[in-house]
Amino acid sequence: MNEAKAVAFGNLYAGIAHDAADERFDTLVARGGVQVERIVSTGQASPPGFWYDDARDEWVVLLTGAATLEFEDAGEPPRRLLPGDYVRIPAHCRHRVAWTDPTVPSVWLAVYFG
Template sequence: MATAMATAANGNLYAGLVHDAPEERFDPLVEREGVLIERIVSTGQASPPGFWYDDAREEWVVLLAGAATLEFADTADTAGQSRRLVPGDYVHIPAHCRHRVSWTDPAVPTVWLAVYLGAQA
């Protein structure tokens, strides 16, 4: 009986960075039931005015390069907070915690590693 062999996936999180890309880039790295790990590259992009992410999944994100500011909706838990991120900073965002990216550094690519857990959006 033949068995399927798993192959290791590999790459470099800093490969293929474009410094003046017109749009954010989202690269899925690992997808399994209930888990998505993706690289996000921002080059000065931000969420549109009035737009809020409201995901059914938990999100854990770490900033690997660049800089960014996250804003959280005015709720009992977050009280309208904003959080400036530099390389090494990470944030756990609970499911349905409304948030937005209000700023990313336009001078250098901002590289995020995002891990989504739980229900599919």
């Protein structure tokens, strides 16, 4: 069977270590300039002074846990995210993860495009 047409199954909550020392990033799909990634945070935050600055647009939804995002642009206040909250971050909008819940994994689904 052609790999591009193969059916693929998985579970977004499988393989989560609740006490992982590092965030986990798993690419689920990457095709035609679009990438879908599962991110699992277990209390991690971006290092002080570090900003994500991606050349692609990003759409991200928090599925479990809780987190706070900060944006370098002073016009955007820090935003607390709870399950079901999503955000579209334009390309080169510098942002960081200020906090994630250390008591329960924060599972994100991120879609990069553009």
